[in-house]
Amino acid sequence: MKKGALIAITAALVVAVTAAFILVQKYAPPPARGDNAVIRLGPSAEIGGPFDLVDPGGRAVTDRDFLGRHMLIYFGYSSCPDVCPLDLQRMASALDILGPEGKSVVPVFITIDPERDSGKHLGDYVRAFHPRMVGLTGPEAAIKSVTNAYKVFYRKASQGAEYLMDHTSFIYVIGPKGAVRSIIRADTAPEIMAREIRRLLQTAPR
Numbered sequence: 660m661k662k663g664a665l666i667a668i669t670a671a672l673v674v675a676v677t678a679a680f681i682l683v684q685k686y687a688p689p690p691a692r693g694d695n696a697v698i699r700l701g702p703s704a705e706i707g708g709p710f711d712l713v714d715p716g717g718r719a720v721t722d723r724d725f726l727g728r729h730m731l732i733y734f735g736y737s738s739c740p741d742v743c744p745l746d747l748q749r750m751a752s753a754l755d756i757l758g759p760e761g762k763s764v765v766p767v768f769i770t771i772d773p774e775r776d777s778g779k780h781l782g783d784y785v786r787a788f789h790p791r792m793v794g795l796t797g798p799e800a801a802i803k804s805v806t807n808a809y810k811v812f813y814r815k816a817s818q819g820a821e822y823l824m825d826h827t828s829f830i831y832v833i834g835p836k837g838a839v840r841s842i843i844r845a846d847t848a849p850e851i852m853a854r855e856i857r858r859l860l861q862t863a864p865r
């Protein structure tokens with residue numbers, strides 16, 4: 660082999676390996692997030708508040724129905740192809756890790772897609788993740804109001820009957836007196852979620 664050809668092949672290899680390395684860095688899923696995935700809020704945080712929604716049975720459910728218990732709220736939609744199901748699985752796993760310690764914690768799924776998420780469909784969806792998970796929907800105005808209160812961003816991302824939605828993905832931990840105590844990135848490892856929830860269960864209620 661000529662020296663020139665060898666140099667060319669070596670150069671091409673170096674370029675290919677570098678490109679592969681950059682692509683892996685860019686597209687590989689990030690590692691499970693640590694404590695920096697948790698935002699702890701003080702008493703003056705202006706987030707959260709009352710809501711007035713409907714459960715899969717059509718019954719009115721408000722924030723006051725959960726007073727005395729901790730709540731984990733996640734906003735998403737049942738037609739979400741991958742992000743919501745993975746986030747909800749992580750939330751359910753965190754509760755499994757807590758075991759009996761977390762039995763008073765209520766996981767809540769609030770839909771950002773009331774057009775498609777209601778009734779039996781919504782009930783079946785949430786039960787697939789956790790037997791205690793509560794699914795909530797409501798008129799568009801009620802969903803607007805609660806998402807505004809929790810500073811949740813969402814919008815239709817495509818058209819047609821099978822439309823997708825863009826939305827922020829966080830788990831809000833609400834204390835027994837109704838305060839938003841922590842906001843956890845929904846892609847956080849369940850062990851870290853469980854640790855944060857346990858910490859809140861052991862602190863003075865707010």
Ligand code: NI
Nearest residue numbers: 735739742743
């Ligand atoms: Ni989603």
